[in-house]
Amino acid sequence: MSREDADAIELIAKQLATAQAPCVTSSFQAGGVVLIHLLRMVRPDIPVLFLDTVHHFADTYAYRDDLVDRWRLNVITIRAAEPRPGLWQTDTTACCARHKVEPLFAALEAYDVWFTALRRDQSPSRAHLALMERFTLPTGKALRKVSPLAGWTTKQVWAYAKAHEIPLLPLYDCGYRSIGCEPCTSLPVDPSNPRSGRWRGEKLECGIHLHVAPSGVAP
Numbered sequence: 001m002s003r004e005d006a007d008a009i010e011l012i013a014k015q016l017a018t019a020q021a022p023c024v025t026s027s028f029q030a031g032g033v034v035l036i037h038l039l040r041m042v043r044p045d046i047p048v049l050f051l052d053t054v055h056h057f058a059d060t061y062a063y064r065d066d067l068v069d070r071w072r073l074n075v076i077t078i079r080a081a082e083p084r085p086g087l088w089q090t091d092t093t094a095c096c097a098r099h100k101v102e103p104l105f106a107a108l109e110a111y112d113v114w115f116t117a118l119r120r121d122q123s124p125s126r127a128h129l130a131l132m133e134r135f136t137l138p139t140g141k142a143l144r145k146v147s148p149l150a151g152w153t154t155k156q157v158w159a160y161a162k163a164h165e166i167p168l169l170p171l172y173d174c175g176y177r178s179i180g181c182e183p184c185t186s187l188p189v190d191p192s193n194p195r196s197g198r199w200r201g202e203k204l205e206c207g208i209h210l211h212v213a214p215s216g217v218a219p
């Protein structure tokens with residue numbers, strides 16, 4: 001086990017020890033799947049929140065279903081109360097708010113510790129990501145947001161997956177480096193920024209992870 005693996009597991013175990021209701025969010029990209037693999041070593045039945053935006057690639061749904069079966073994941077699918085397929089064509093901000101931000105924030109009300117697979121090397125918008133931070137939902141409820149892979153590189157994520165024989169989303173074989181909804185995912189235009197293929201370069205974040213605390217102070 002590498003030093004990075006051991007540090008991540010230690011952080012996860014420590015955070016889970018004081019959690020009343022932990023969860024992890026995942027879109028089943030490489031980092032998310034590696035994080036689930038690490039979490040399962042400590043808490044096999046941790047709720048895995050999957051945000052079904054109704055715009056994912058068919059490959060993503062198929063891969064998710066396969067991994068859920070294979071690892072017997074406690075997956076919880078979250079959807080907008082009233083999805084509007086195609087809204088992205090006229091307003092990506094409204095579409096992300098309706099299909100991602102609002103339903104996820106509503107679902108997170110039930111949890112106190114939120115694990116994410118965010119990493120600093122994913123994008124300039126995540127360069128100052130903290131391992132732990134206080135995250136306040138619109139209702140005022142505060143959670144502990146924990147990103148055990150914050151300091152990992154893409155190379156480390158892929159090396160971990162290879163070492164543990166974890167199959168990854170086949171779309172990576174097509175050249176994608178950051179994979180979200182199909183209409184808003186293309187090949188990266190900037191090789192140094194994996195998320196530069198999202199939203200045709202118009203933006204880097206959907207709105208879920210914009211509230212990054214600079215101090216990394218956990219509640």
Ligand code: SF4
Nearest residue numbers: 055088095096181184
């Ligand atoms: S990423 Fe695109 S399709 Fe998905 S919710 Fe946002 S705007 Fe809509």
